[in-house]
Each structure stands twice: as structure tokens, then as C-alpha cells.
Amino acid sequence: MTPEEAALTVCVVVAAYAGIRVLLERNTVKKLPFLNVCSFAVAGSIVLILPHPLTIIAAAAYFIGTTLESNAIASTYAGGIREE
Amino acid sequence: MPADPLHILIAAAVSWVNFIAIDLFFRLPERGGVSGASEIGRQIEAGGGALPGGYMMGNIVSSPDASAGTLLAACGVFIAGVPGGLLTALLVYLGNRVCHDPGYAGTTGCITATFIVYGFSLIGISPASFIAGMVIAILTIQGISSVHASRLLATLWGWRRA
Amino acid sequence: MNLLPMLVFGLLVVLGTGGTILERDPFAKLISLSLIAAGVIPFVVDRGYLDVAIALALIVPLSTFFLLMACRRDRT
Numbered sequence: 001m002t003p004e005e006a007a008l009t010v011c012v013v014v015a016a017y018a019g020i021r022v023l024l025e026r027n028t029v030k031k032l033p034f035l036n037v038c039s040f041a042v043a044g045s046i047v048l049i050l051p052h053p054l055t056i057i058a059a060a061a062y063f064i065g066t067t068l069e070s071n072a073i074a075s076t077y078a079g080g081i082r083e084e
Numbered sequence: 085m086p087a088d089p090l091h092i093l094i095a096a097a098v099s100w101v102n103f104i105a106i107d108l109f110f111r112l113p114e115r116g117g118v119s120g121a122s123e124i125g126r127q128i129e130a131g132g133g134a135l136p137g138g139y140m141m142g143n144i145v146s147s148p149d150a151s152a153g154t155l156l157a158a159c160g161v162f163i164a165g166v167p168g169g170l171l172t173a174l175l176v177y178l179g180n181r182v183c184h185d186p187g188y189a190g191t192t193g194c195i196t197a198t199f200i201v202y203g204f205s206l207i208g209i210s211p212a213s214f215i216a217g218m219v220i221a222i223l224t225i226q227g228i229s230s231v232h233a234s235r236l237l238a239t240l241w242g243w244r245r246a
Numbered sequence: 247m248n249l250l251p252m253l254v255f256g257l258l259v260v261l262g263t264g265g266t267i268l269e270r271d272p273f274a275k276l277i278s279l280s281l282i283a284a285g286v287i288p289f290v291v292d293r294g295y296l297d298v299a300i301a302l303a304l305i306v307p308l309s310t311f312f313l314l315m316a317c318r319r320d321r322t
Binding site: 003004006010014021030036037040057063077 | 091141147159162176183212215216227
């Protein structure tokens with residue numbers, strides 16, 4: 001087993017764990033840290049699956065995209081709570 | 085070269101120290117940067133955690149900070165060496181600007197992590213181990229227990245402020 | 247791709263779909279939707295379509311923004 005395969009196995013196991021924790025958590029806002037772990041693991045795995053220079057941009061775009069999405073969901077949730 | 089579990093554990097410890105130190109240095113636990121981060125901090129406090137640790141976890145979720153910088157720098161060094169790491173520093177800075185964040189923590193973490201990962205690759209620890217190590221490091225902060233992680237971060241923040 | 251990564255990313259898609267259907271809160275539904283994207287993008291990258299993966303990674307958050315506008319109007 002090369003270091004790349006070992007690292008891919010670790011990333012994939014963490015992604016599965018985080019995905020299951022996202023569904024099991026009942027509080028909506030507390031789901032977001034688990035979603036963040038999941039996107040870390042997926043961004044690491046796509047780099048390990050296909051090492052190519054464009055993959056750096058793909059991983060960064062994916063990671064920044066999910067971060068922006070979490071930011072927007074949490075901000076809208078906070079605004080909605082305040083207005084009620 | 086065969087894989088060594090010890091390498092992944094060393095990489096996880098180094099990445100953990102790198103991103104926690106830089107996040108504490110740039111005062112992420114002081115307040116929630118955006119309203120979403122403050123909301124996450126308040127919900128974690130309502131669930132039994134500590135407020136500064138909750139703010140820091142909220143900031144990690146809602147903007148690419150030093151943890152994202154460390155992961156993407158390891159990815160960049162894995163593919164293209166030091167220039168790849170510096171390219172990811174530029175991308176993390178752009179992402180920070182999009183998220184209404186000054187971007188000092190993410191960019192600094194990315195640049196330091198680039199040279200740390202490159203240095204460890206010279207002594208035989210592959211950058212791939214650092215990708216897995218950073219995933220394990222973020223798992224220990226965000227993924228196990230928000231209550232205990234926020235209390236640990238609040239303790240570290242108390243040392244930083246003292 | 248090996249068998250284990252394929253199974254796990256398929257599991258993420260299935261979990262995201264189930265969560266989107268079963269959750270009550272609209273924000274929890276949106277979080278489950280982004281779990282589907284997390285499962286799909288590695289399959290696109292595995293075939294080598296990196297440009298499609300970059301476009302997908304940018305389109306999914308933007309579509310979430312528009313869905314969030316609908317959620318916010320619904321709540322107020």
C-alpha cells in the first residue's frame with residue numbers, strides 16, 4: 001500500500017463518518033461543522049484520486065464553494081431567527 | 085515506498101499545531117466574524133460548550149481560515165511542489181475576500197504550511213500523508229464532540245490572551 | 247477508483263438524498279443537498295472531467311443562494 005492509497009483510505013473513511021454524523025445531528029446549525037469535515041475529506045480525496053495541476057483549482061473551487069454555502073446558510077438562519 | 089501509519093500521525097500532529105497556532109494568533113476566537121459564525125458559536129454554547137471555542141469553530145466553518153490553508157497547501161505541494169502551494173495561497177486569499185474576511189489567517193497558514201510540508205517531504209514524509217493528517221486534525225476539532233472541542237479551544241484561547 | 251472510495255461516495259449521495267427527503271427544516275434540506283454534491287464531484291473527477299468538476303463546484307453554491315432567497319421569504 002503506497003502512501004497515496006493509505007491517505008485516500010483515511011480521507012474516505014472520515015468522509016463516510018462525517019456524512020453519517022450530518023444526518024444524525026438534530027440541531028440544524030450544528031450540522032454545519034460535520035458538513036465542513038465532509039468537504040475537507042472530499043477535497044483531499046479528489047486530489048488523491050487524480051493528481052493533475054488543474055485538480056488544485058478544482059479542489060480549491062470545491063472547498064471555497066462549500067464554505068461559502070455554509071456561510072450563506074448559517075447567516076440566513078441567524079437572520080431568520082432574529083426576525084421572528 | 086510502503087505506507088507508514090506513524091507518518092500520518094506525525095503529519096496530523098504537525099498540521100494540528102500549525103492551524104491552531106495561526107488561528108489563535110489571528111484572534112479567531114475573539115468574536116464571530118460574520119453573523120453565521122456568531123450563530124454557530126451561540127448554538128454550541130447553548131449545547132453546553134464554551135463561547136470562544138464556538139466562535140472559532142463557527143469561523144472555521146464559514147470562511148477558509150488556516151485549516152483550509154493547510155489542507156490546500158498540502159494538496160498543492162503534493163501535485164506541483166512549492167509553486168503549487170503558493171498558487172493555493174492565492175486561491176485561499178480570493179476565497180477569503182469572497183467570504184467578507186480580511187484573509188490574513190488563511191493566507192498565512194497556507195504559506196507556512198507550504199514550507200512545512202515541503203520540508204517534511206525532504207525527510208521522507210510524503211505530502212499525501214499531510215492531506216490525510218489534516219483531515220484527521222479537522223476531525224478532532226469539528227467532528228467528534230463540539231462540547232469538548234469548544235472547551236479545549238477556549239482553554240487554549242485563555243492561554244493566548246493571558 | 248478502488249471499491250472502497252466508490253462505495254463511500256455512493257453512500258454520501260444516498261445519505262444526502264434520504265436526508266433531503268426526510269428532513270423537516272428547509273435549512274436541513276439544503277445541507278443534505280450539498281451532501282449530494284460532495285458525493286457526485288469525486289465521480290466526475292475520477293473520469294478526468296476536471297472542467298466539469300470546477301463548473302459544478304461553482305454552480306452548486308450559487309443555486310443554493312437562490313434557494314436560500316426562497317427560504318428567507320418563506321420564513322418572514
